[in-house]
Amino acid sequence: MRILFKLSIFIFVISGCTGTAYQKSGLTGGFSETKLGENMYQVNFRGNGFTSRERAADFTLLRSAELTINEGYEYFSITSGESSTDISFHKTPARTRTDFNATTYGNSYTNTAQTYGTARTRTTGGQVYSVSSPRQSNTIIMFHEKPDDIEPYDARFIYQSIRKKYGMNEDS
Numbered sequence: 153m154r155i156l157f158k159l160s161i162f163i164f165v166i167s168g169c170t171g172t173a174y175q176k177s178g179l180t181g182g183f184s185e186t187k188l189g190e191n192m193y194q195v196n197f198r199g200n201g202f203t204s205r206e207r208a209a210d211f212t213l214l215r216s217a218e219l220t221i222n223e224g225y226e227y228f229s230i231t232s233g234e235s236s237t238d239i240s241f242h243k244t245p246a247r248t249r250t251d252f253n254a255t256t257y258g259n260s261y262t263n264t265a266q267t268y269g270t271a272r273t274r275t276t277g278g279q280v281y282s283v284s285s286p287r288q289s290n291t292i293i294m295f296h297e298k299p300d301d302i303e304p305y306d307a308r309f310i311y312q313s314i315r316k317k318y319g320m321n322e323d324s
Contacts, residue, residue: 171203174211174320181285183215191294192231193219198238201283205235207318208286213305214314216292220307225294227304233290239282246278 172181181198188194197212220228254269295304315321 208288212288217307217310227295229304
């Protein structure tokens with residue numbers, strides 16, 4: 153139990169108490185994708201406990217736009233999407249300490265002594281914290297040209313817009 157708690161603290165420290173970065177899926181979350189067809193992908197993003205639902209949705213869109221551009225397409229459409237939240241509970245270790253003070257009055261040799269005392273017990277820790285981690289999943293279809301029957305996303309516009317929103321340069 154102590155190792156699990158220390159590992160949880162370590163994960164929070166290395167994540168810098170910020171939402172999940174735009175990165176491939178790893179220990180603190182990130183994106184992943186599965187190619188479903190020539191121009192179709194399942195795009196997923198898993199956030200950590202500091203990631204907002206908005207950030208998870210944005211980074212899923214960003215990865216969709218990036219894949220579309222990398223595959224040589226201009227537009228993409230989301231055919232299905234799912235948003236969920238993983239909730240986990242973590243309990244801090246509890247520690248109990250008892251302090252006892254005793255005073256003896258009288259003569260202990262003649263069995264006339266009396267002992268009086270006080271004890272004070274304090275417990276710290278043992279709090280339970282819930283951690284909510286958002287997940288977003290989109291199935292996308294990519295297009296070379298803008299289709300007439302649907303209103304798709306412009307991949308380059310989405311790519312630039314979301315990167316600007318989060319202050320991401322081309323190297324990040």
